[in-house]
Structures are given as C-alpha cells and as structure tokens.
Amino acid sequence: MTFKTSYLHLLVAFLFLATSCSSDDGITIDEEKPTITINYTDGFPQACQELTKGETYTFKAQVTDNRALAAYSLEIHHNFDHHTHDDQGEVCTLDPIKDAFNPMMFLENYTLEDAPTFYELNISITIPNDVDTGDYHCAYSVTDETGWQRRTSIDIKIVD
C-alpha cells in the first residue's frame, strides 16, 4: 500500500504542476458569444413578412456583447427550392418549388470601428424591380472581438 500512496502523491504533485502552469498571467478569456435579435418593435424584417419590389426598407436588428462587438453581415438569398427554414419558430407558408431566373442576392459585410457593446444594425435596401418574386431567406450574423459569432435567420417573401 505504501507504493499506492507514494504514487498518489506523485499524481497530486503532477496535477499541481499542470495547474500551476496555468495560473493566470493577467489574461481573462472571453467565453461569451454576442447576441442578435429582431424580436423588438423596430426589428426588421419579421418572420413571414412580405417585401414589395421597388420599395426601400430599413433592415434593423439589435446586437450586444459583453466586451466588444467587431463585425456583422447581412445576406439575402432565395429559398425557391425550400432548402432551409428560419430559426424564428414560426412556420411560413411557402410557395411551390420553382427554378430561379434572376433571384435577388444581397451579400454585405460591415465592421464596427469603436468596439461597442450594444449596437443597432441599420441597413437600407431597395428591392430591385427585376428580381424573381417568391420565398427568400434573410440571414444576419455578428462577431465579437474574440471571434465568437451569432447568427439569426428569417423567412421572408418578395412580392409584386
């Protein structure tokens, strides 16, 4: 049994060594993801919302982070093939599956300069007159300084 105890001591010593090497040297790591939401009065678009061709809309979402927000993006792509659905918990009625001819496509990235912890995204988009009408998918994403990301997506429709 003496062997057992001496080995146990060795283990304890070794675990101590392992953890003591990890003692903090002033770095506190950020383990929190940013948040993103459209679930407030001005949030835009809302699930299943219909957007009319030719109109200009302001896309709005609120983002927060415990430390510093870094960048965000907005993407709009068609969902004519019903390949996905949104994460808003609402089921929208989709049009029949169809081929795309001239679908609307919007891909834009933005950086936040002054490392805010709260920000309201505010992106103005005019729906072109010549794009295909039908089901679309709108996806927001945001990163913080550490590299954590959060996404949210919304099913919408473009109508005449």
Place this chain on the structure above:
Amino acid sequence: MGFTQNALQIKGIVANANTLEPIEGAAIMANGLFSTSSVTGNFTLNNVKEGTYTLTISHVSYATKTLSIKSGTTEETYKIFLEEAATALDKIELNGKTKKRELKESPVVAQLVSEAFLSNNRENSLMQTLSKIPGVSTINIGSGQSKPVIRGLGFNRVSVIQNGVKHEAQQWGNDHGLEIDQYGIETIKIVKGPASLVYGSDAIAGVVDIQPNKIPLKDSFQGNVNLLGESNNDLLGVSVGLEARNDKWFYRGRLTYRDYADYKVPTDKISYENYIFELHDNNLRNTAGREANVSLSFGYTTDRITSETTLSNVNAKNGFFANAHGLEVRTSTIDYDSSNRDIDLPYHKVNHLKILNNTVINLEKHNLNIDLGFQNNQREEHSEPIPHGYMPTPPDSKERRFNKDTGTLNIKDAFQPMANHNIVAGLNLEFQDNKIGGWGFLIPEYTRFTIGAFAFDQYELNSDLHLLAGIRYDYGRVDSKAYFDWYPTTVNNTDGTSSEIYLQRAQDKTLNFGTLSASIGLSYLLNNTTVKINVGKSFRMPLANELASDGVNYHMYRYEKGNLNLDPEESYQIDVDIDHTTEMFSIGISPFVNFFENFIYLNPTSNYYETLQIYEYTQNKVFRAGGELRAQTTIGNNLQLNAASEYVYSRQNSGPKEGFTIPFSPPLSTLFSAQYQFKDLLFLKQPQLSADYRMTAAQNNIVPPEEKTDGYEVLNLTLLTQIQVFNLKSPLDLKFKLNNVLNTEYYNHTSFYRLIDVPEAGRNISIALTQQF
C-alpha cells in the same frame, strides 16, 4: 457423452496468470502426446488412456509449468495459468525476450494491444474499441466511423501505421473516419507521445501502429468466422478470415461486410440553437451506412527471409444527419423516414486500396526490414445541389471529391555493432499525388514528397538499465496547384462599377521544409517497478489545406483561409511512465509535459468574407500537460478490478486566442471496470461478466466556436462465454454486450455531431459470435 476407454481426452485451457487472457501456441506434452493451445487457449490431448499423465506446458513467453493429472471418465477442463517469463526468469537471452519485456526495456512510452483485448472490447469502429485505453480517445462521426485522438490531439497529429506503412487518406477532414478493417488485427502498438524519430512527420502526438500478423505455423490451415448483430442501429456484420501455410509458403485472406441502419439516440428531438428537429422513432435521420472490406496476402518464409505481399480494399458509404449538414440547417423533399436503412443525400463514400510488401531479411549481423506500399484513397461527398452565395445551383450532387495516390518505401536495418548496443537506422520515402473534384472547393490539388533518415541506439547499460538516443532529419516539398472558381463572382471595382470574375482560390506554389527531430530516453527496471523517462522533439509538416485553403465551407458557415508562411510544427515533450506490477496488483502513472513552438490551428477571426466568418490558419505557442493513471487488482482468483483516468490540460500561450485551450480538448475521464470469472454453467464454458463504468467530467475549457459540454456517466456490461458446438476443436466464442445500459442522454465533447447538439447513441445490445476452425 459415452466414449470407450480408448477414446479418452484431456482437455484444458492455458491462460496468462496475470491478465487471465488465453495463451495461444503453448505446447502441451504428456507421455508422448502433443498438442498446442488455440487462440482461445484451449487444447485437447487425444488417444489418452486411463492413468496418470505428467503434463508439461511451455511457451516461449512464459515460464514452463508441469503438473500431474489422472485421466479418467471425468470431463474436467484443466485450467493452467502461466507466469510471464519476464518475471519468472531473471536472465534471459536477448532473442528469448518477450514482447512485453522488450516493451519494458524500451524507454518509449508505448502500450501493446492484443487480439484478445480487441475482440473482447470490440465496438463499432477500431478507434472506438481502442478508446478504452487510457490516453486514447476518438472523434466520432455517427455510429460507424471514428478518428484516433491521443492525449487530445488528432487528425494529422496521430500517425496510423499498418504493416509498417503509414495509412494515407484524408486525415485532415473532420467528417469521416479511418478506412481500416478492424477484424483480423492481432497486435497494435500505441505510442502516446511524440514519435517522429521513427515514424516521421505527423507522429507528433502519437502513433497507432497496427503490426504485421504472425506468420501461420508450418503445415497449418485455420480460420475464423465472426458474426455481429446490434440492436441500436440494426447492424449486421460478418467477417471471415483464413490462413494457411505449407512449408515455406503461406496465404491469408479476409472478407468483412457490415450493414447498419440509422442509429438511435435517447431523445425524440434535437434542439440546435433556435431550431428543433423532431426525430422519427429516435432515429438519427440518414446515418445508416455499409462497409465491405477484402484483403488477400501471400508470403514466403525461411530462416533467412520472410516476405509478404498484401492487397486490401476498404469500401464504405455513410449517410450524414439530414437535418443539418455541418452546421447548415437543411430541409428536403427526400422522404428520409420511409426507411432507416437507406442512405440518402447527404452522404460520403470512400474507397481505400492498399498494396503492401513487407520483407524481412536476416543477415548474420543485420536484420533488414523493407516495406513498400502503394495506396489509393478516393473519397466523395455528395449533397443536394443548392445555390450558395454567388454560386448558382450546381449541376449534380458531387460536392467534393478527393483522390490521393501514395507511394511509400521504408528501409530499416537493425544491427549490433558491439555488445549491449542495438542500433537501428532507417530511411523513409513517401510521394503523394492529391487530385480534387466536385463543385465545392476546400483544398487545392497538390503533390508532396518527403524523405527522412534516422538512426537510434538502444544501449544496455546493464540488464535493467537501457538508454535510447536517436536523431532524424526530414526534407519535404509541397507543390500546390492553382484553382479557379467554376462560377463568376460579382466584384465591386474602385470606380464604382462591378465586374464578374472567376476568382482564383489557390496558386501554383512550391514550398520546402526541413526539420530535425531527436529523442533520448531511459528505462530502469527495479524488481516489479519499471521507470521510463523520455524527452523528444517531433515535427509535422503543414498540410495543403493549412497552407493554401481559400474557400467557402458553406456547411460550416465559414470561409477558410490558408497561410503560405506556416512553418512545420515543432513539439517538445517529456514523458514519464512508472509502472509497478506485483501478483496482487498493478499501478501505473504516465504524466507528460508538452510544448508546441508553433501549433497550427484554424482560428475564427472577427471578420467576414461574403457574409461568412473568416477562419484563418495561424500558428502559436501551446502548452500541454496531463497524463494517465491506472490501477488494477485481483481479488481471489476470479475478480479483477481496474481503474484508469486520463487528463489533458492545454493552453495557447500566444496568438489571437492566448489563454484559450485548443480545439477538441477531451475532458477528464475515468473508466472503472470489474471482471468476474464464473465457473462453467451448464453448457456455458468460462463465463466472464464485466462492467465498465465511465465517468467523464464536464469540459468547460473551450475555444471559439466550441460549446461547453456537461459531464456524464455511462455503464456498459459484457458477458463473454464459450459453447462447444459443431464438434470442432475450438469452442464457439459468444459475446453479449450491453452499451449505455441506462439509455443515458449524454454528449461527447469530441464528437462531430456535438456541434449541432446531437447526443451519443442510446442503449445498444450486441451479440457477437466467433468460431475458430
């Protein structure tokens, strides 16, 4: 059971006194009668007359045992336990050393895994079977596939060697497993530590070395049939192996086929972020698969030369969970729930062909090993074609195709220039040609050439003190080929206009690398205690994807960017292993401290590219420490208790994620197991019941984009027994296994599906039958 006086038999079983594992090939002699023990340790002496017999049971690795028995009408099976020779004999000639003794004397911290361990613990994939060994874990992809992880490092940081040749596939990818048939393997050596010295690049964290099988005995013909059925994924598996030898020529062959349905998880819905996926009948939709393997070999053996040529092919097809491909949530018109056996999109298929020749030449003072190999790995990933970003709807389902040809030549010479010095010198050459296809781009085409030379000396200071020192140099060259998108992207020009451009994703580029690795170690044997210490430096050449990726990985919602300035990874490690084994108990500890000068890691940045987060390959300092603790004791003759713990601590000490751990860090985990050997019960011979209880702590040390994972406890039960049927000389081996007895819902931090919050497989009953003949 009537028999005449002339037809008496003496039956017995030979087993290792320490491990209780059966001993194969022991010679049994009694008054002119002779027999050898089978794989299961069983032997039968025929033509026995009534009277007293003196049995001599001998085996090269064990101390010879003699006992007197009276033959008679009883049908008793004698149990003979042999002590390992290393503990029984102090002075033993070099060529008479057991593998275990050799392993003890080598300062390298390694572990041998026997065929009995593999068959008693067999899980759905080779690596899942090996994950019972402390310090070894896996990255699982569904129920049938897994990748090796040693002390928290996996992918290209662990080398898998088969018959002396490194297995070369698409190790860097995280959504498919190892293409090796887990049947028909006799011995695996696992090195838990940097082993570049002998194994070259990639063996930076360890090695899974599947050793060549023993040459069949002269004038023998034997084989075995394995049948496996599982309840969780309705698996049916069959594997048949044969081997034969006349005088000098020998042949082997094996066929394995496995077919399984979607596996079941102990939940009826998966909640991933804000999505909820309802599961039909607890089936993890579209995770069915199948695997067909064949291997054939022939060889020639004399005292002078042994040469064996092996041709093997592994072919597998597996579906991926249908509701989310990677992280991407998908809906589909495919009726996945109509059958749980079909494999719909998305799926992957792989074919791995291997042709190997292993030749050993015994010259007077030299022992020459030559391994020559050709491998072709073809992997395809198929998914429903949908448009992404600027990419229009692709024409077909073939998203990615990787085709790798690898040629290998290893030459190794072992010689004894003077007494007490064992020198091994060798040369490794490898050439790889990687081609790509499909509409999704991740890594460019490339060729890779590596050449390395090494030498090490194991110096016997005295019979209990051994020193090993070695040095190695490697040169490598990677040529990556240019790649352009097959569709145009709208690019905004500075003057406000926009153009449609076929973007270049990879450039023609040649990169050269040279690295030195070295290792020094000491092994000291003191009575029942073995102490080993090893200090080594290992390396890994950067991969083409780490150097030259420049593509969007839509399923992971990220844009992966390579870095042509990456240096080969260099790692320094101190390993210690202390083992104390007595008849009553055994205890061991193997701590390590490891420092990476420049660990390569795919770092999620804060920036975007076409609305996808940019992940960039970066290099920074990493500190790691941890180890394994194991204890074993035998209570009485029948009960054996085991406990084994593993722990790894990792921290990035520089770079953008300073202070964070590294990806896929396994949590602290302990496996308690108990084995009880029952007396024969009716027709059940040697029933053995074992219980494995794994306790795993939560993993709260994470790095973006990982999620913390809660701890868990899971219980597995196994019953092993034998039945004498078919009048064959070996009994039928039966294994009943009950995995996840309580149907616990738990998450494995290093599982591929962990990312989308899919729990591990639920309760599983498996029945395995093995018949030797």
